[in-house]
Amino acid sequence: MSLSRRQLLKMGVVGGASAALTGAAMAEEKPVAPRDAVAMLYDATLCVGCKSCVVACANANGLSPDTRLDPLHQAPADLNSFTKNIIKLYTPAPGESGPYSFVKRQCMHCVDPFCAAACPFHALSKDKVTGVVSWDSDKCIGCRYCQLACPFETPKFDWDAFNAKIIKCEFCKERLARGQEPACTYVCPKKAVIYGRRDLLLREAHHRVEKSPGKYFDNRVYGEVEGGGTQVLYLSAVSFDKLGLPNLSADEHPSRWLRWQERVMKGFILPIGIYGVIVGFLKQNFREHDDEMNDEHKKTGLLPQI
Amino acid sequence: MGNHDEHQKLGTIGEQLRRAGIPRRDFLKFCGELMIAAPVGLAITRKAWAGEVAADLLKTTRPAVIWLHFQDCTGCTETLLRTSKPGVADLILNIISLEYHETLMPGSGKQAEEQLHSAMRNYAGKYVLVCEGSIPTKGDGIYFKMGGKPGTQLLEEAAAKAGAIIAMGSCASWGGVPSAGDNPTGANGVSDLIKGVPIVNLPGCPPNPYNLLGTVLEFVRTGTLPELDNNLRPKFAYDRVIHEHCPRRPHFDSGRFAQQFGDDGHRHGWCLYKLGCKGPDTHAGCSVRHFNEMPDVWPIGIGAPCVGCTEKGIAFNVPIFERASVHNFTPPATYPPIATGAGHPAHIATGLAGLIVGSAVGAAWTAAQRFQSSQEGAAAHPPDPPKEPVPAGTAESGDAPKQNGEGA
Numbered sequence: 001m002s003l004s005r006r007q008l009l010k011m012g013v014v015g016g017a018s019a020a021l022t023g024a025a026m027a028e029e030k031p032v033a034p035r036d037a038v039a040m041l042y043d044a045t046l047c048v049g050c051k052s053c054v055v056a057c058a059n060a061n062g063l064s065p066d067t068r069l070d071p072l073h074q075a076p077a078d079l080n081s082f083t084k085n086i087i088k089l090y091t092p093a094p095g096e097s098g099p100y101s102f103v104k105r106q107c108m109h110c111v112d113p114f115c116a117a118a119c120p121f122h123a124l125s126k127d128k129v130t131g132v133v134s135w136d137s138d139k140c141i142g143c144r145y146c147q148l149a150c151p152f153e154t155p156k157f158d159w160d161a162f163n164a165k166i167i168k169c170e171f172c173k174e175r176l177a178r179g180q181e182p183a184c185t186y187v188c189p190k191k192a193v194i195y196g197r198r199d200l201l202l203r204e205a206h207h208r209v210e211k212s213p214g215k216y217f218d219n220r221v222y223g224e225v226e227g228g229g230t231q232v233l234y235l236s237a238v239s240f241d242k243l244g245l246p247n248l249s250a251d252e253h254p255s256r257w258l259r260w261q262e263r264v265m266k267g268f269i270l271p272i273g274i275y276g277v278i279v280g281f282l283k284q285n286f287r288e289h290d291d292e293m294n295d296e297h298k299k300t301g302l303l304p305q306i
Numbered sequence: 307m308g309n310h311d312e313h314q315k316l317g318t319i320g321e322q323l324r325r326a327g328i329p330r331r332d333f334l335k336f337c338g339e340l341m342i343a344a345p346v347g348l349a350i351t352r353k354a355w356a357g358e359v360a361a362d363l364l365k366t367t368r369p370a371v372i373w374l375h376f377q378d379c380t381g382c383t384e385t386l387l388r389t390s391k392p393g394v395a396d397l398i399l400n401i402i403s404l405e406y407h408e409t410l411m412p413g414s415g416k417q418a419e420e421q422l423h424s425a426m427r428n429y430a431g432k433y434v435l436v437c438e439g440s441i442p443t444k445g446d447g448i449y450f451k452m453g454g455k456p457g458t459q460l461l462e463e464a465a466a467k468a469g470a471i472i473a474m475g476s477c478a479s480w481g482g483v484p485s486a487g488d489n490p491t492g493a494n495g496v497s498d499l500i501k502g503v504p505i506v507n508l509p510g511c512p513p514n515p516y517n518l519l520g521t522v523l524e525f526v527r528t529g530t531l532p533e534l535d536n537n538l539r540p541k542f543a544y545d546r547v548i549h550e551h552c553p554r555r556p557h558f559d560s561g562r563f564a565q566q567f568g569d570d571g572h573r574h575g576w577c578l579y580k581l582g583c584k585g586p587d588t589h590a591g592c593s594v595r596h597f598n599e600m601p602d603v604w605p606i607g608i609g610a611p612c613v614g615c616t617e618k619g620i621a622f623n624v625p626i627f628e629r630a631s632v633h634n635f636t637p638p639a640t641y642p643p644i645a646t647g648a649g650h651p652a653h654i655a656t657g658l659a660g661l662i663v664g665s666a667v668g669a670a671w672t673a674a675q676r677f678q679s680s681q682e683g684a685a686a687h688p689p690d691p692p693k694e695p696v697p698a699g700t701a702e703s704g705d706a707p708k709q710n711g712e713g714a
Contacts, residue, residue: 049641051637054637055636055637065635065636067635070638071632072558072579072632072635072638073559073635073636073637073638074635074636074637074638075637075638075640075642076642077642078642086642087641088641088642088643088644089641089642089643089644090643090644091643102641103644242644243644244644244645
């Protein structure tokens, strides 16, 4: 079969147009939280650091206390296989002025979760109604890609266990199913962390910022757009960077790249193509090798030894 | 004597208090103390305020109590009498009708024996038997005798007719001091020997007298005993671990420990855990209900570590200065910093890793060079081809000279 110049040009035009269209579609598309997405709003200026939420979380999730650093206390150094929720303290460095601040860290339940995007077997998935990101032990192969993918360093691997698990906050989904709120928001004596629908909590957060301008860092709610948005929202007097929350732009979310990947892998076209190229190379090499051997044989009269 | 006569004789608590001239105000204070000692778990204190508790108790018939001593130090009796406000001991003795008590009764010998037997007869099935001290069983009970009878027989007789038995103190609960070590007298607690009668253990060395009063009053008012735990201790007084309500708990959570007796930390009232305090192991209400109605009158309050006297197998078994195990871990008063992650590799580690990688790469490069040169050498001086067997005589002339000759 031979292509005329006209046909070739036509194909080029169609291909270019479709590429431009998909590109335009991608640029517009932003991750959107489910309509009834649940959320938490943590206001660091209200938190008194009582750690009730740390204890309540461990009790609600049946986690044994982490006593590895302090044999007398439940004293985790960070989120780990014993700890799905932790209160940390930011203290200004010597010579630096500014307020102290507590920060509550747990899974952010991203609107577009990095861990679920990285998971090759969909062991981590986002609930379509509540938006809770949870882990399924039946599908997990223990590759820990989720740990590497998460910009918040949240999923933790149970290194000591024989049948290891990925440990992370799952928004107390059993409690939600029973009509209760998560243990940490339920127990908080200062209502520094509250539970509700994401859109309502966002409105509440903006209201707080508007009511006292200058009180909160950047007059901004962390988690509204960062990394495509999260379902755990933060208000703080000190910069989010100092609280260990990474600087993520609004369009740094995994579905941008994931969409390309899906397109390329559709119908297994790319692997088949790559396989074809490799086979072609191999055939070519074999042919060259055979020719070379024949030449040698003709030249020296020796039988090929390989 | 019939039931009617018995009721007439004992009367209600209210009648007795009026007869003894005890002011209502004192009784109200007592009821308030009782509510503090047993805030939950007792029907008699589940009221809005002390007045309601008092109104309820004043209508109650006085409980007949028979108090037997076995291998004891009388410390449990002393704790009942050593209440700081002078009126309270009187009050207690007017609330209960103490029918027989060897330390407190004036009579002795035949008189005392007669009183014991008449009380057991008159209040059969109704009286509360309080036992103090452990009961020796070795050598047919020869280590303890009263009225010619060994302790085991005495206990069996008194227990058979009792409405309920209260084992007062650690010795009566499970052997206590006399059972420590090799247990030379075969000392046992009441619940080890008696079956079929409701038994309440009130361990402690000594126990708080309000625990006894709460249990006795609950029994006479409702006819039932309070809810018990696995060791037969009433939950209203023994459901919590001392550690949970300890006034020195903030020192524990902040890591401020007295390291030895008399050191700076000890003088400042820091946590006694490292001196062997058994607070984390011991179920008792001591940390909220101090003795003698005086604040801080209890072991930890005066700087002495808890020995765990209310816990079976701890006091008199575990060395006093041995550290207890914490069962319910809670967060400390300290916080982890924001960045506790991986940190940065040390310079020397980076250098070592570089050295290892560098030498591996260098070795590979050298090996590759040598391999290449050996290949080139082989190409420059090919090995002699294998010689084909040729007939003799023609062997000297090779192919090439022949061809040359032909060509020439």
